Amino acid sequence: MATSITVHDVAKAAGVSASTVSRALSGNTAVAAETRDRVVEAARQLGYRPNLAARGLITGTTHNIGLVVPDLENPYFASITKSVQSRALAAGYSVFIADSDEDIRTELELVHQLSKQVDGLILCSPRMAASDIAAVAGQTMMVLINREWEGLTSVVVDDAEIIRLALEHLHALGHRHIAYVGGPEKSWSNQKRWAAIERIAPTFDDLEVGKVGSYAPNFDGGQSAADVVVASGATAALAYNDLVGLGILARLTTRGIRVPEDLSVMGIDDVNVATLVSPGLTTVRSPLKKVGRSAVNSLVDLMNPTDRHSAPEDLPVQLVVRQSTSVPQQHS
Amino acid sequence: MATSITVHDVAKAAGVSASTVSRALSGNTAVAAETRDRVVEAARQLGYRPNLAARGLITGTTHNIGLVVPDLENPYFASITKSVQSRALAAGYSVFIADSDEDIRTELELVHQLSKQVDGLILCSPRMAASDIAAVAGQTMMVLINREWEGLTSVVVDDAEIIRLALEHLHALGHRHIAYVGGPEKSWSNQKRWAAIERIAPTFDDLEVGKVGSYAPNFDGGQSAADVVVASGATAALAYNDLVGLGILARLTTRGIRVPEDLSVMGIDDVNVATLVSPGLTTVRSPLKKVGRSAVNSLVDLMNPTDRHSAPEDLPVQLVVRQSTSVPQQHS
DNA sequence: GGAATCTTTGCAAGCGATTGCAGAACTCAC
DNA sequence: GTGAGTTCTGCAATCGCTTGCAAAGATTCC
Numbered sequence: 263m264a265t266s267i268t269v270h271d272v273a274k275a276a277g278v279s280a281s282t283v284s285r286a287l288s289g290n291t292a293v294a295a296e297t298r299d300r301v302v303e304a305a306r307q308l309g310y311r312p313n314l315a316a317r318g319l320i321t322g323t324t325h326n327i328g329l330v331v332p333d334l335e336n337p338y339f340a341s342i343t344k345s346v347q348s349r350a351l352a353a354g355y356s357v358f359i360a361d362s363d364e365d366i367r368t369e370l371e372l373v374h375q376l377s378k379q380v381d382g383l384i385l386c387s388p389r390m391a392a393s394d395i396a397a398v399a400g401q402t403m404m405v406l407i408n409r410e411w412e413g414l415t416s417v418v419v420d421d422a423e424i425i426r427l428a429l430e431h432l433h434a435l436g437h438r439h440i441a442y443v444g445g446p447e448k449s450w451s452n453q454k455r456w457a458a459i460e461r462i463a464p465t466f467d468d469l470e471v472g473k474v475g476s477y478a479p480n481f482d483g484g485q486s487a488a489d490v491v492v493a494s495g496a497t498a499a500l501a502y503n504d505l506v507g508l509g510i511l512a513r514l515t516t517r518g519i520r521v522p523e524d525l526s527v528m529g530i531d532d533v534n535v536a537t538l539v540s541p542g543l544t545t546v547r548s549p550l551k552k553v554g555r556s557a558v559n560s561l562v563d564l565m566n567p568t569d570r571h572s573a574p575e576d577l578p579v580q581l582v583v584r585q586s587t588s589v590p591q592q593h594s
Numbered sequence: 595m596a597t598s599i600t601v602h603d604v605a606k607a608a609g610v611s612a613s614t615v616s617r618a619l620s621g622n623t624a625v626a627a628e629t630r631d632r633v634v635e636a637a638r639q640l641g642y643r644p645n646l647a648a649r650g651l652i653t654g655t656t657h658n659i660g661l662v663v664p665d666l667e668n669p670y671f672a673s674i675t676k677s678v679q680s681r682a683l684a685a686g687y688s689v690f691i692a693d694s695d696e697d698i699r700t701e702l703e704l705v706h707q708l709s710k711q712v713d714g715l716i717l718c719s720p721r722m723a724a725s726d727i728a729a730v731a732g733q734t735m736m737v738l739i740n741r742e743w744e745g746l747t748s749v750v751v752d753d754a755e756i757i758r759l760a761l762e763h764l765h766a767l768g769h770r771h772i773a774y775v776g777g778p779e780k781s782w783s784n785q786k787r788w789a790a791i792e793r794i795a796p797t798f799d800d801l802e803v804g805k806v807g808s809y810a811p812n813f814d815g816g817q818s819a820a821d822v823v824v825a826s827g828a829t830a831a832l833a834y835n836d837l838v839g840l841g842i843l844a845r846l847t848t849r850g851i852r853v854p855e856d857l858s859v860m861g862i863d864d865v866n867v868a869t870l871v872s873p874g875l876t877t878v879r880s881p882l883k884k885v886g887r888s889a890v891n892s893l894v895d896l897m898n899p900t901d902r903h904s905a906p907e908d909l910p911v912q913l914v915v916r917q918s919t920s921v922p923q924q925h926s
Numbered sequence: 927g928g929a930a931t932c933t934t935t936g937c938a939a940g941c942g943a944t945t946g947c948a949g950a951a952c953t954c955a956c
Numbered sequence: 957g958t959g960a961g962t963t964c965t966g967c968a969a970t971c972g973c974t975t976g977c978a979a980a981g982a983t984t985c986c
Contacts (some may be wrong), residue, residue, distance in 0.1 A: 266710075266733065268941095268942055268943080269942065269943065269944095270942085278965075278966090279965070279966050279967080280942085280943080280944095280966090281943095281944075281945075281965075281966060281967080281968095282964085282965060282966075284943065284944055284945085285944090285945090285964095285965085288944085290944095290945090291945085291964095292963070292964070293964070293965085294963080294964060294965085297964080297965085311706070311709075311710045312710070312942085312943070313651070313710060313941090313942050313943065314710055314711050314943095315647040315648075315650045315651050315656065315711060315941095315942080315943090316647075316651055316941070316942035316943040316944090316971090317942080317943050317944075318647045318943090318971090319645075319647055319648055319651060319941090319942080319943070319944095319970090319971045319972065319973090320942090320943060320944050320945085320970070320971045321943090321944070321971090322971080324647065326690075326711075329691075333676075334666075334672050334675050334676040334679065335669065335672050335673055335676050335866060337667065337669070337672075340666050340667050340669075340672045341667055343666050343691070343693075344665075344666040344667050344693055347666065347691060347692065347693045348693065348695070351692075351700075351704070351707075356690050356692075356707060356708060356711070357690065357691055358658075358688050358689065358690055358691070359661075359675070359679060359689055359690070359691035360679065360683075360688075361675075361676055361679045361680065363680070368683075372683070374643065375683075375688060376688060377643075378598070378643045378644070378645060378646055379646050379647060379658075379688070401598060481866075481869075481870065508870050512869075512870065512872075515872055534667060534813075535669075535867050535870060537813075537844075538813065538840050538844065538867060538870065538871055539870055539871050539872070540844075540847055540871070540872065600971095600972055600973080601972065601973065601974095602972085610935075610936085611935070611936050611937080612936090612972090612973080612974095613935075613936065613937080613938095613973095613974075613975075614934085614935060614936075615973095616973065616974055616975085617934095617935090617974090617975090620974085622974090622975090623934095623975085624933065624934070625934070625935085626933080626934060626935085629934080629935085644972080644973070645971090645972050645973070646973095647971095647972080647973095648941090648971070648972035648973040648974090649972080649973055649974075650941090650973095651940095651941045651942065651943090651971090651972080651973075651974095652940075652941045652972090652973055652974050652975085653941085653973090653974070654941080
């Protein structure tokens with residue numbers, strides 16, 4: 263591989279010193295117009311691109327950010343990742359991606375690996391211990407998604423409102439016994455959602471919401487949960503997220519249990535696969551694109567304390583009714 | 595933010611020089627066992643993590659790689675991304691992610707931005723012009739996925755075999771008129787697949803395969819294509835990929851056209867959402883996880899020319915029959 | 927015991943950029 | 957023509973780390 267060209271090459275070509283090249287290209291300091299043109303032209307001809315590592319060494323800023331997610335194949339995180347990447351590009355940052363594969367150890371490892379080569383980190387649905395988060399936060403700028411921690415900036419969707427919308431919908435349909443299919447115990451969102459249920463369920467007349475196990479937050483988890491849901495006698499299932507909902511749907515179909523006639527099923531998030539299935543999955547939509555964008559904005563604000571801060575976006579959730587929920591029928 | 599600790603801090607703490615710290619921690623040069631222990635202990639206590647940018651500056655290697663994909667929300671690329679990330683981590687590399695959003699300009703822009711801060715690049719389904727690829731390849735180590743270019747390493751699944759398996763399956767069921775629903779014109783895979791069809795279709799008795807338009811390689815693209823497929827009079831549709839297949843499925847369901855009774859539908863790739871729908875989508879599976887892993891392995895080999903090269907993996911494709919294909923029925 | 931060899935360590939240079947400082951060149955006014 | 961004030965540019969230091977070289981100390985061998 264050809265050894266890449268440096269400021270010195272450009273300097274030589276333009277007949278100036280390296281410092282002049284630096285100044286001419288950065289534009290921070292005054293350089294004679296004629297000189298600048300000569301430098302710019304030389305740089306263009308040689309195809310010069312500054313070595314960002316070297317620059318970072320001296321300026322102390324890499325213009326890189328890191329994003330840690332539990333599972334890239336989960337469309338929920340794929341959407342967030344996509345919007346983070348897109349917004350970061352617009353803001354002049356490159357992004358390191360790290361998939362912890364739902365594993366706490368891996369997550370921590372990745373965070374450490376990344377923390378030294380980025381200006382800031384976005385942790386999405388982190389499972390790691392609060393103490394570890396705090397430790398890393400002391401060294402690196404950090405924004406949390408779907409988790410809060412004192413003193414740290416975070417972007418969270420309103421879990422309580424999600425739950426309220428979901429319960430309201432099911433209750434309005436006439437359901438009085440609902441099973442909540444829980445996600446990972448360590449998941450902050452899962453905890454928040456269950457807490458919201460315990461708080462909000464009593465506000466509805468005659469509504470009983472039971473919790474069913476803890477399952478992996480994906481299709482397989484839903485499949486595992488389905489039979490337990492059926493056995494619980496509930497007339498509706500509210501899944502931790504859409505993938506779990508889809509897993510339940512699939513398993514029920516296999517068993518010949520009709521949705522929504524025999525059992526209503528709801529997801530949460532409205533990831534883009536929720537529309538693909540039939541019956542379409544009723545769900546509560548989280549504004550994933552906004553979440554990612556907002557996280558980057560917050561992080562950029564954090565990293566450039568001098569700039570004017572962008573106003574925090576609000577993150578509205580919304581009930582999306584499809585075919586997987588209906589009025590409960592009497593069991594035979 | 596606390597200024598991070600350097601070799602010098604560790605050196606002072608351990609009562610040695612910076613160079614000794616470097617040697618003790620890297621293990622490349624002999625260091626007295628007792629000294630090493632002291633250094634390691636000091637480093638551990640201080641939580642020292644080397645500044646990789648600084649190291650990269652001198653060793654000329656960043657231990658970062660870049661991955662460019664057209665669409666992270668597409669489960670096909672999500673799977674590849676996940677396996678690339680995972681394998682890269684195991685090999686000691688961090689990965690930059692770049693989503694070009696199917697746009698050639700963005701893709702080129704991202705490649706340039708990344709090329710200066712990585713040891714190597716993986717380009718997944720690049721749409722960019724061959725000349726641009728060549729230009730970048732001159733500066734940065736590079737591995738291509740789903741595209742070939744003279745002199746460059748690439749990882750490709752056997753499109754001809756995919757097509758052969760698909761046509762064989764549909765022909766065996768009795769289909770004689772098949773519609774191929776094309777993906778993006780600039781997509782190398784799409785070109786290869788259609789070329790394979792033109793070559794292989796004639797080897798089957800009495801088989802006619804027509805091409806239907808060019809559609810976005812996603813769910814929406816499939817929905818757009820469905821009506822045209824129906825109008826073409828084909829008894830089976832072979833989609834450019836699973837998402838297009840799912841889009842077709844959804845649109846047909848909406849129109850009340852039964853699958854597979856009225857029309858058989860096949861996808862390609864077997865992305866992990868293909869199982870979620872009913873009827874399940876018949877498809878030809880590409881070994882996505884292996885593709886990602888293999889790309890990283892090749893890139894690592896390229897970047898470390900001295901090491902023993904890993905044997906190239908073979909990437910077997912496989913027909914997966916689900917419920918979306920069957921014997922064609924006579925039209926009323 | 928002394929020369930030769932080996933091991934261990936520190937000094938200093940340098941990776942590719944940025945930037946404070948100071949000198950050179952130029953302008954302008956008196 | 958001289959001094960003051962501007963502009964522009966180069967020197968040299970620096971960021972955090974690695975590494976060639978050489979010196980110092982330890983060990984071996986005759």
